[in-house]
Amino acid sequence: MGKLESAAITTAAGVLLLSVWKRIHNHPEAHGRHTSDAQSSASIQLQKLYERLWDLQMSDDPIVATMLGDYRFDSCLADLSQKGRKHLVSGLRSLLRDLKSVDYSQLNSPNDQQNHTFLFQLLNMEITAKTTFDIYEFPTNHVYGPHLLFSQVPALHPWRSVHDTETYVARLKCFKKQVEDMIECCQSGIRTKVTLPIESVDAIVAQCRSQVDLGANDVSKSPFYSSVALKFQELGGDLEGLRNAIKEIVIQGYSELGNFFEREYRKHARRSPGLCSINGGEKMYRGALKYFTSMDYSPEELYQLGLREVKRIKEEIRKVRKELLMLDPASTQISNDLSLPEFLEVLERNPKLFPDSRGSIISRYESILKRAHDRIPQYFHIIPAAELSVKPVEPFREESAPSAHYFPSPADRSRPATFYANTWKASTRPFYMMEAIALHEGVPGHHLQISIAQELEGMPRIRRQIQGFCISYTEGWALYSEYLGEVMDFYTQPIHMLGRLLVEIWRAARLVIDTGIHAFGWSREQAVRYLSQSAGIPEADVQAEVDRYMVLPGQACAYKVGELKILELKDLAMDKLGTRFSWKEFHDVVLRNGAVPLPMLDENVNHWIRECREK
Structure with missing residues (x-):
């Protein structure tokens, strides 16, 4: 969910990427053989393939289906077995074969043509992912x-009737087999010497222990019970059956999984964090970069891009530090002679810049998001209906969770979308970074982006949801939203602009660290040191961030690659359209097609520019 560009993705690279996309788009295999079928027949075939893919994806990941408002699989969990993996890949290959039989020449609607191209790309990328880096042993x-x-x-399940209480208990009972499948997968990894880094193993053990501790002595304290007991009472559900399922299946399952990772798996866990330390790791990593960026840059190119971006952003930080010094000329503590970590240590001594409680983090984010929502109509035509709530990350996972993340609302809007804020070690999480983080995860970032996509009419359901191989677009937009805060005059004080730049340099450093770990053999300590010194990340986040890059190879590279592409296209549109450029129209063309691979985004924006110039 590699590629790259220089400080703003060069025009030459953009042309090359577009030509590559067009070669894929015009390839006979992509379009299928020509037939005499009517246009409507080809279009109907395509629609049916999209519906088949939706059913395949939802049945493969039932919790995600529930999250998205498809409640057909509420009593199920994903099949992680080798048989389940083969069923998924077989289904994807069957869809690809049938797509090749669709007569592309009979798809005269631009929407149908783009839907065909998108589906061809999606199926190829998902099949490649399942056979290269997204492997059974992990x-x-x-x-x-x-x-x-x-x-x-408990948070995602629908509560409409007694039937929902029954599917909830049935789903809990499926956890036994899922734990067995996870253990079987990991045992296969032990045999083939394809294992997780030891830091991830220790974190999994702690997560499992936390779930066990919450309900071992009193089932009613387990979030699987306490979060839903009132719903069971209101709907007439079987509370005794719920308690038994939690005690005998859920708590026991977490206990077995934690014991396995601690007693059997840990001694086989790899001590080197990168994929380059395992057999076939180089191929896995290149596959991951391709998948997450939707482009073809090498690890070396991404590494160099990261170094250039870190250098550029450091210069911007130096300018902001100069502004801060001008506001307080008598202060010697914020001298530009200090290194970035030294400078941030000075800021840490100012209690006004940091929360004094967990609750103050939540209230600050709520205030920032309200301000952002009020600014949105000036820059966007489409304002989605989905609500957004701010919640703290749950205690059992907060230590290893990022500073914030987003969960979308289901399509039926039966519950609001959720902005999860990490309140662990609250006093180390600076207020001045929260504006940029809120814009990234909330509005105009993920919440606006994903909610708009969910509400698009006439678009296949698959395209209204995030697809893994479009993650560079998805995360690129969120990072672009941090930049948009400057355009919106959102960072009203130099200290807030500093926070925005610190968050950006964090994302730029990811390019260096991700490739350093997985392609060039960096140690965990080397990665932690680089992130601390280059980006000044809060102490609570540094190790959690590096450990994240270790287990999600390539994903961290998507952010900067996607942002730079969107900025490149914005600059191109402003240059070509001059006074005719409209922020609202530019954002419409970027968002109105849902999540797309970057070459397709390039094609969409260039088409819009041509249309505007021809008017």
């Missing part, structure tokens, strides 16, 4: 995995 990790997603079931 069923989970401490950042994103079945044991963590399962913990979200």
